[in-house]
Amino acid sequence: MAKCRDKIFGELTEMDIRDTGLSPSKAELFCKNLIRIVQSTQGSVNLWIKISQALLTPAHPFALHRLLYHTTYKNWNSELLGPPPAWTPALEDAKLTNIGRILVARGAELLASYKDPIASFNDFYQLSVEKPEVYWDIVLKELGLKFHERPSCILKSDETNFLGEPCPGGRWLPGAILNVAECCLQLDSEERGREIAVMWRNEGQDDSPISCLTMAELRERVCRVANALEGAGFRKGDAIAINMPMDVHAVIIYLAVILAGCAVVSIADSFAPSEIASRLKISKAEGIFTQDVILRGQRTHPLYNRVVEANGPRAIVLPARDDGIQVVLREGDMTWDKFLELTSTVDRPDDFNAVAMNIDDTSNILFSSGTTGDPKAIPWTHATPIKAAADAWAHHDIRHRDVVAWPTNLGWMMGPWLIYAALLNRASIALYNGAPLGYGFAKFVQDAKVTMLGLVPSIAKAWRNTQVVHGCDWFHLRCFSSSGEASNVDDYLWLMSQAKYKPIIEYCGGTEIGGGFVTGSMLQPQTLSAFSTPAMGCKIVILDDRGQPLPSDLPATGECALDPSIFGSSTRLLNASHYNVYYKGMPQVQGKILRRHGDEIERTVGGYYRAHGRVDDTMNLGGIKVSSVEIERVCNAAHEDVLETAAVGVPPAGGGPEQLLIVLVLKDSRKAISLEDLKKVFNAAIQAKLNPLFKVNAVGIAPSLPRTASNKVMRRMLRSQYGPVTCPKKSSL
Incomplete structure (x- = not known):
């Protein structure tokens, strides 16, 4: 071959x-x-x-x-033409996309030299950057948002945010009053009430009918939980954590917390007690929704007990099984059923008047690992979900009555993203209650008639290795999307082959952006494992080794920086200086200071982009960004013979998701020690104290770690010397 x-x-x-x-x-x-x-x-x-x-x-x-x-x-000739396309849009299909509809109707009005949706796509992107008031007026009308008070303008070039902190990107929709959860639940007709909002199936029930909630039913259940929150004493502005698998109950609770004027604290259900505790402390959470246990096939994993060990606030505990709670609750905690009984004195428990919120109020607190070892607490406002839904509208082409599936969790930004991407675009959320790696999930995608399937590349690799997708009819898919980690060309050619070559929209962004900064489009040719365009409204600047901008019209590789005016992006952090993290020390372009992102990015011939991982001391493991310092802190204490360690994310041979390499220095370099034993020790410690999804792929021993003059470990040098991972034995650093 x-x-x-x-x-x-x-x-x-x-x-x-x-x-x-x-x-x-x-x-x-x-x-x-x-x-x-x-x-x-x-x-x-x-x-x-x-x-x-x-x-x-x-x-x-x-x-x-x-x-x-x-x-x-x-x-x-890739050097002349760029990477070859694996999918190319047909003009008639492009005209039916969300952007295509707008351009067919208004292209000549909006663009000076309009030709057709494909030929004029780049001009429309430029409009989104240069005339944000025009672009975002279109998007807001398309999403049909319900404002209690409309904004005074689209973008106000303030130098400070509403807390008085520097805000180089300006303020979006100043003066707007709305509740983004209410926008998700609008019932403007009887027909809308009958449409499917959420559909799901439990693992192990692969031949059973798919369960569904209509929009009317979803709204009633959300309102009931919002009333119960008031009955439990929660008030506007309270932070309330959710630490549970992403099922229909999690979606209901998420929307209810925001509808009641509170802020969701997102905590992944895979986190160890220490990680739960740090997030609860930083966010000052007043309560937490959790589940007694997590079911994975025939196995159960503790969840409520982790919350107890984390010394969490009062908890509302849902049962994983139909036969009730499987744990003994602390004093002050309550079962889900008891919580819902708090609405018994409410005249209309299935109705609730949404709490009106300022556009800058916090709707969700998410966390992203920084290089200090502490998770950055990133508040999403009521504007951030609009960015998520807008990306889904523009780049994933999610339309009315589409079905959107993306195996994820509310602890990561793609969980909230899925809710807003679907509901604000009047599509359905498809949830599979179980692991997405087996035949059951593949069949669910078939039976639910999913039209947009999102995933991380590791899932595609697992499907390809096990062939569990074989025989499933994915005819209804219009596109895939991929985020969270670098993808592999061969794996993604295979993935496209399983759905009659529907495109894969690569999607790269960040929790602090609420969506993507570089992605793909259904109006452009899509190549494998690359991005075809900056996201609408986002301008990318590539910096050289001296931190200076490179020409925007030429191929280049360097650190990615962003124009600061990104709709919905963060303007503050709860536990750090937002300006210092994202702007301090950055260059200016056309009078505006650039926003730091931290990925190394390549712009190819032909205008495609490839991401090459972090340039700072974080890495991406299984779609989860984690600080090297966090891993090193655990590994340094995991074995008595270890003096210090360096955690490095390196690509495997052939490309794909980063793999974790631990380079260590022994206290006694003469002592013989098994690298395989060290690998097992590190794995056990990391999975117990950080995340059971993390895995050490290789271990290397060095006489010392390379350092800068200021004594910082030069992880980029280690990445260059060791990658790709091939299980190193010794190093001559």
């Missing part, structure tokens, strides 16, 4: 096709159809469109898909 990948179509033989796994008779027929397409099609891009759409099917061996893809682009 390696030789076949170096051939052009005129050199391929029927035996090459048979070698991919086709029978002789099927290979003969396939070759005849392939020859017909090759002879009648001009150009590599058009040829791949024909082959992928008219010839290849998910039932064909992936080796055949891969052979034809690489053969099609054998003579493609």
